[in-house]
Amino acid sequence: MKLALHNEMAITNDDVRQLDRAYVFHSWSMQGNLNPLVIAGAQGCELWDYDGNRYLDFSSQLVNVNIGYQHPRVLAAMKAQLETLVTIAPATANLARGEAAKRIVELAPEGFSKVFFTNAGADANENAIRMARLYTGRDKIFSAYRSYHGNTGSAIAATGDWRRVPNEYSRGHVHFFNPYLYRSEFNASSEAEECERALAHLRRMIECEGPSSIAAILLESIPGTAGILVPPAGYMQGVRALADEFGIVLILDEVMAGFGRTGSWFAFEQDGIVPDLITFAKGVNAGYVPAGGVLISAPIAHYFDDHFFAGGLTYSGHPLAMAAIVATLDAMKEENVVQNAAEVGNGVLRPALEALAAKHSLIGEVRGRGMFQALELVSNRKTKTPLTATEMAAIKAALTGAGLLTFVVENRIHVVPPCIMSAKEVQQGMAIFDQVLAQFGHFSQ
Structure with a gap:
């Protein structure tokens, strides 16, 4: 079927659906009976x-x-960037990339200094895991069973739900139960009990796996795909304390919950803690152009001043995505x-x-x-x-x-x-x- 242009003939839903079903392979699906x-x-x-x-x-x-x-402001910024510079390698210095990073750092808690840009949330988590392993010299990554962190190698292995099972190619991943009082794994009858027992469970998991082998705890600030599971009061502070006690990097995944979604710039702000690495994507430019990244605290950023960072992406900090970030964050503030x-x-x-x-x-x-x-x-x-x-x-x-x-x-x-x-x-x-x-x-x- 030939794709019709608007000025040649009217396009119908059936035209588009037939085109899709003839040529497009969809994610997380059996392809035979799709009706998008x-x-x-x-x-x-x-x-x-x-x-x-x-x-x-x-x-x-x-x-x-x-x-x-x-949003007209974001569209205008993207059009202006298209006319100036549509793409550039990540090793260069680029105005849009620098301005985007500056704005994101300004929104972060005190002590964050750099942003590593990725293409999406999955590779943001992938690279945060890489940073934690390089920084600590340790290997294991702790993450929750009720979680989703993306569909690349380490991100899907860190994911807790059933989709990780056919994709467990990455090493060193350990899962634990995060709090969920409505369907408690800990026989809890109150938020306080759920918090206390979930933290005791996590402590025992750390002790049994060997604290000196654990590079990072990776948690969604509020697990999204797993059910929007708001942590009970005190839980996130307890996780932060455990990470500090055992010298473990705390990575908070804000891919879904970040950039205004919960009524604050970052969801973890409402729990009164500060992580070591923050992963983001989605809301940073409302998905207008694929983009994600890792916000890096100063100690970890400075470590790589004289230690090689073994990671990189061809489209890291793509100018069009960066222009969309700048315009999105500016518009969100002003509006x-x-x-x-x-x-x-x-x-x-x-x-x-x-x-x-x-x-x-x-x-x-x-x-x-x-x-x-x-x-x-x-x-x-x-x-x-x-x-x-x-x-x-x-x-x-x-x-x-x-x-x-x-x-x-x-x-x-x-x-x-x-x-x-x-x-x-x-x-x-x-x-x-x-x-x-x-x-x-x-x-x-």
Whole structure:
């Protein structure tokens, strides 16, 4: 099929879908029965297809479009960079790269001094692991079972969920259970018990694996794909203390939770700790151009002043991505996007989700911070039995059919709209949720 141009003939959803199915191989999928949603354009928090259907975005795609779609300031910066210098090798000094790094360091806690740019979040985690191993001279990497860190060699091995199992090619990875009171691995009955027992578990894991063999603890500040699992009070401080006690580098993965998503620039700020390395991607330029990176604390950065760093990427600090970062961060500051995520996320979205839970017994738990919320759906609140994959697929299809794009993982709906979303748009989305969940009340006993 020949791809039609807009000025030659009208394009339909079927045209695009047929083209996709003929030539595109999709990620995390069996290819035979795919029926991908077709998107033609977007603006702000809304998307549309070629057939005139419009969708309100409660997914931010893959939780990355923090500033919304087609932000004019970001587009203008990208166009200006295209006209000046479209690409350059990472060994050179480039204005856009330097300005992007400067802005990111300025947002970081005191004591961070350098940024190593990557292409995405996976290779950000990959290179943070590399830095920790080189810096400590140790090998093992501790990470949580309930986690996702990306789909490159070490990042997928560090990931805790089932997707790591067919991909365990990297060495030296050890997993532990992070806190999740709703489905506690520690038989805890309160947040305080969950915190205490999870930290005791981590300490024993460190002791049994040999502290002097452990290079880093890699944790998502708030595990995202695993369920938006907000750590209990004191847990992150406890992990920081364990890392300090045993000389272990603490890497916090802010790929999904960073750059305004939780109502602060970094999610860990709300837990009162400072890591040694911070990985980021997604929200730093709202996904307009692929980019990620590692924020490096001064001791680790200075170590590599006279020690060779054995890592690099052809597109590290690509000028177009860097221009998008500069414009995104400047616009977020001037337009109070982080404040909006806090105020609308905590003050409008969260109460609306709690009201939904009070009305629909399908909802077992609501949790999150800012514009980073989740609904866990169950067929029985007492037993906490998760809805099945078939039931979740039916609910997702109904939400999409009603004009709401959602991020569904297992038995959870991750409610993660762009950080610019207004209170009015939140209420529009909540009305769709209410309508659709009412249709499936029979899934709950």
